[in-house]
Amino acid sequence: MGVKTDQSLKYNKYAYVCFLCSVLVNIFLSYNLFVGKKWSLSWSTNAAAEAEAVASISCSGHGRAYLDGVVVDGKPVCECNTCYDGPDCSNYILDCPSDVNSGDPLFLEPFWMQNAASSALVVSGWHRMSYQFGDHTATSQELEKSIRKLHSIVGNAVTEGKYIVFGTGSTQLLNAAVLALSQDNSSTPSKVFVSIPFYPAYEEQTEFFATEDYEFYGDTSLYKNNSDDTMDMIEFVTSPNNPDGKLKRSVLKSPSAKAIHDHAYYWPHFTAIPSPSDEDLMIFTLSKLTGHAGVRFGWALVKDKAVYEKILTYTGENTFGVSKDTQLRALKLLNVALQGDGRSLFKYAHETMRNRWESLTETVSLSTRFTVQEIAPRFCTYFQNVRGPSPAYAWLKCEREEDELCYKVLEDGGILGRPGTRFGASSRYVRLSLIKTQDDFDQLLQHLKILVLQEAGGTRADI
């Protein structure tokens, strides 16, 4: 009986310990469930679950599904990278040409997937329904602060003493700037110049919207040797330049010449930053900074108040400013970019672009048929070191006499670039985009290697 009692006591002790543990576990679980952050969510829960469910759809690393994708069988379909198809983008399409025409900056997509938590955004149904912010402008003050802070950290532009005006993409601001700088009611329209090779939109847009106050005129060389100081001139200066990545300065020096500095690519991704730009009118875009081309957001830094006000009037009459959703998203993304003084984003972006450039130039260096632009190493004040090139585009030249139509040569080799003629240059040139997805870049390299191999009499089977 004594033994039994002892055993009974022992069991009781075990039971007591188990019970105590169980109660402690209950307290822990209850705390997490009822007090912890997760449980406190209410109206945002379904939307969050929906977004995470879509994000978890597997597209084999060669695509992704979106919340607003086309719905099949109750869920959005995978949208595949070029040369991939199938329900989960796992099928590689044979003999598929590499499409490196557009400047779609998807090289940064993996960065944002890696930073999913900090870059996620929850928008309430009643978020900013008004035309205006609390200060009766159409411009987010917090976003303006973040932009100024970013320029200060990167050291690529002087914002002190400059007004900031937002645009629905820098695209809207380019034409707004032309209109703002052109002379009202002048007897002759202001003439818009740009140096070859240049981004095609300047010409297309200026001609499409031309008023009586301005007209597209063409290459700066048309004027340089002219001595008419009274001609009203507006020059687009793209630095680094699209397509060739060169840092540029205005070349028209007449007293009546004004310049629009398009600094879309003036970020550590694409170029060394030798010093902050301090021009009278500078335009930047989110597209080439964070990679969000689909988010139509750009900004202009403007010294002159009258020019600033005219650009503001333009965006007001045109679109009533920038959509509040777009401003909210830009703020969220810029605040992630600002973390750790931008090291995380700029390191990722620069390394990706530098690696791509090195792979590309390694291949091209084996060729006598093709050459690409040379960009000298420079000291970068942001990274505090001398760094080599990492441009957004390769400006490729066909060197053989018979390869006059370079675009055609590449097309026959399975590479779809953008013909030099689109940039006002010779058809011996083609722009190849290096900022699209890794798949796009890999396919470009693959096709280029075959072309280079063929120079030495090799065949496709050799690689």
Added chain:
Amino acid sequence: MGVKTDQSLKYNKYAYVCFLCSVLVNIFLSYNLFVGKKWSLSWSTNAAAEAEAVASISCSGHGRAYLDGVVVDGKPVCECNTCYDGPDCSNYILDCPSDVNSGDPLFLEPFWMQNAASSALVVSGWHRMSYQFGDHTATSQELEKSIRKLHSIVGNAVTEGKYIVFGTGSTQLLNAAVLALSQDNSSTPSKVFVSIPFYPAYEEQTEFFATEDYEFYGDTSLYKNNSDDTMDMIEFVTSPNNPDGKLKRSVLKSPSAKAIHDHAYYWPHFTAIPSPSDEDLMIFTLSKLTGHAGVRFGWALVKDKAVYEKILTYTGENTFGVSKDTQLRALKLLNVALQGDGRSLFKYAHETMRNRWESLTETVSLSTRFTVQEIAPRFCTYFQNVRGPSPAYAWLKCEREEDELCYKVLEDGGILGRPGTRFGASSRYVRLSLIKTQDDFDQLLQHLKILVLQEAGGTRADI
């Protein structure tokens, strides 16, 4: 001993039952925490908690805090309705004029607060970074589907056989439509007409962006008696009209006259829907449908392919289409609007507008000094009944001979409307916005009652 053993057994039984209960509670809590939906959230949790924390900031019902509001003491400040201030908007500002100038459609804000869960949106950092959707257009197919479905349910527009083009607000589409309808390279520019009273933006925008192909001309009466059939004419037709809420038709009947039908207000909120509009070019906006003026989104329904393509080119050259964030949000909001065939949104919107109109006209009916427009009851095919007026604006007239400057009369009475002269009309008229917040409307009514009371020799103290 026997008793002790019995007791011991009894305790053991209790302990066993308690332990079993505790384990069951463990299982239940674990299930909720680890398997249930709440726990499964990962990258969206912080953003959701952040948005809910901001939404829970109390602004006394006279304001709201936003995620991108100006931050003070670590959290966004309350943004107060007109005539309220203080950290939580609880302070009513004495002798504050009622500001009913703008068409800010905040009357729908409470609807979206009531529908917080279904209208919340979670945007991932990598959402739609590309310029294009999967089908290589800049236009969301799902959003287009929702728009067509909504028109079909409401019965306010025929979408079959029409192209849809999106704009950064209908504002962008108004000018795009003018450019698309004007004659290229004609010796004389197309002339843009509109009937007085009209929405001021038509004139301001057309003049601001005027090219060689079109010019603002003025009131349709300038042409009506003219018989020049060769003149290229474009007529803005706003139906229901802003400012007076009347249903309108084009008045220029020449073979070379084209019309842009601005149907911003052609929703059951503001008017009976007698039949679906089936015009060649119709423009709609999210702003006056869901109340999201801050979301810059509009759309045009276009019959002619060439006109559609020119509008599409305009939006492309101007802003590269509509921001993907904006399209995503518009999709979310329209899908809430579509729930229950739109009954919930349209019932709320119509009742609010009808109640405001009834309160306003009740006050005005006591006056001989002021009158407002009359709108006849009509059968509404959406609500399937005859319904009275519920316009977005009161088009108020000062009837006394000495009250020629009606805006001034109202201003002296603490009401800031928009002068009739802005709409091309006489200074005897003033537009009063009825679509702002309930606070704005209440203040308008309060000031108007005092003005009407003063006619009978009453004083402020009487009400």
